Amino acid sequence: MEEDVEEGTCNEAEIRRVVEGMLEKRQIRCWNCGGNHQPLRSKPQSKIARVASLQHPSNSVFVDGLVDGKERLLLLDTGATRTIIRPDIVGTEARITPTSWRLRTATGDPATIRGETNVTIVIGNVSFEHRALVAEIEDELILGMDIMNTKGFELDFKNNVLKINGEKIVLHRKTEETIRVVLAEDTAVPERSEMILDAQLAGNPGVGNIMVFEPRSHDGEVARGIAVGKALLLTEKTVPVRIMNLNHHPVNLKKGIVLGYCSSVSSVIRKLDTRGNSIGRITGELLNLLSSSSRSLR
The missing domain is CATH 2.40.70.10 (Acid Proteases)
Structure with missing residues (x-):
């Protein structure tokens, strides 16, 4: 009889573990974090x-x-x-x-x-x-x-x-760098003349991107007496570059010579002067001039 009692007896630690497990299952938990005693309505849903x-x-x-x-x-x-x-x-x-x-x-x-x-x-x-x-x-x-x-x-x-x-x-890329602009073909520029030459971009900036062309810091680096114009351009297979020969003799430019550099621009802004007061003032001055001038014609 004593052996049957001993076999069916649980130790105190095991009983405590089972009871605590049953109590824990009855506790209200938060659906977000799983914490105890924090119902769903007490915490905002994460977005x-x-x-x-x-x-x-x-x-x-x-x-x-x-x-x-x-x-x-x-x-x-x-x-x-x-x-x-x-x-x-x-x-x-x-x-x-x-x-x-x-x-x-x-x-x-x-x-x-x-x-x-x-x-x-x-x-x-x-x-x-x-x-x-x-x-x-x-x-x-x-x-x-x-x-x-x-x-x-x-x-x-x-x-x-x-x-x-x-x-x-x-729009532009973060890794963009300045791009060299080089002359596409050997060209003879007549004396005291202005020309638009074909140039190429020494890189791959894509097609149709808006860039600003800056000539080299010293025009003498292109050729003595040759002035190169700054311009806003769209990137294509070839791009136009305006130059002027200020010399009294022709100048030969070699293919591949660096004319300047291209870099990205941030924005293109079109502004219109809509100030009506200046237009009104000019119109009034013209009317007064017309009135005073017409007196001598009467």
Whole structure:
């Protein structure tokens, strides 16, 4: 009889473990974190912000802009649902508030979100304030679809521009460098004359990109008495370069000579003078002149 009792007896530690397990199963847990005594309604649901990658690929496109008054390089990411700023770019007086947003990348890279903050962004002539996530990213600021949709961004990759509020902002790559512009063929430039010559770009900037051509710092580096003009051009197989021979004798230019350099431009702005007061003043002066002049004709 005593042997039967001993075989059916559990030790105190085993009983305690079973009882604690039963009590734990009855506790209310949070669906988000699994913590005890925190119902679902007591914690906000996490929201997911998506971004293509924390490190930009080689074909990424950028625009120049201002963030809180400082010049920054802004990455355009159509795969990002939210605009994201790097912590060290946030202004010293800016307030970073906690957020329930989480960051998820297409490549699975981890990212730490510090919070949210308000930033003032200027692109071309357009200025606006926006709420951005603060996270550890490679670039200074990622422009997400939240800004692109609300501000009416139009990306024109064919012409390599961003259209916003009637202005065209030139897109460019972060790794762009100045490109040498060389003469395409041997050319004899007559004395005291001006010519437009065919030149080639010593690189591969693509076709249809807007670039600014700057002549070499000293015209004498091309040839003595040869002046080269600055120009805005579209990249093609050959590009036009305007030169002038100021000498009283012809000058022969050899194929491959460096005429100058091309670099990207930030934006193309078209401004119209619509000040009516100056037009009115000029018109009034002309009317007075006409009136005084016509008196002698009577």
